[in-house]
Amino acid sequence: MTFAHKQKGMSMLSWMVVLVLVAFFASAGFKLIPHYMDNRALDRMITAVESDPTTKIRSVPEFYTYLFKGIQVNAIDLKPEEVFDIKLENNVYLVKLKYEQREPLIKNIDLVVSFDKEYRVRMQ
Template identity: 25%
Template structure:
């Protein structure tokens, strides 16, 4: 077996490409993570309705929005407001929905669009934040 005389490592071009790819990934991470953190707080806000699940049918839509809005203020959720909440009352349950999308510019005219669909069902209060199709 013949050993090479010199070791060859990463070339300058290879290093530049690697650094560009890592930089792009880190930039995307820094721009997208806040949207996912806000969505996690929105899910927690919807889950906070579980505390009052017995009274949810007697609460008005405005009271439900106010309760979630207070949670948003305390947890500094700025991307969405309680006005974006849709409340659907059915015979046997109440659905509180928050469907939205967040558009984050990456560079020039390239954007990342993240779609979130959170549903709280009073019949399944602990299975929060799954869309109707997954329940």
């Protein structure tokens, strides 16, 4: 084994680079995960209108009120009138969820996530 003495593993500089990369991606992940969790909560609120028989929504303003209460309960920092576009057509609510969130990463570098989804909620 003449090559065994050259196989010492990673140098200190290599370990530092790996550590910096792991810290960078962990920091970005910890800043973005709450926004995806908030979006998932909004998604569940909208789909619950159709599946929950106790929810009696008869008009678009009632739908906005329902969503506003859900946003308050989940402590989401959004305004329903800026995030949702709700229309009623033939007893079907057409809900468009569209917004973006920015999270500062380093000085003037931001992480941006944007969400855009449409729902068709049928009322019984």
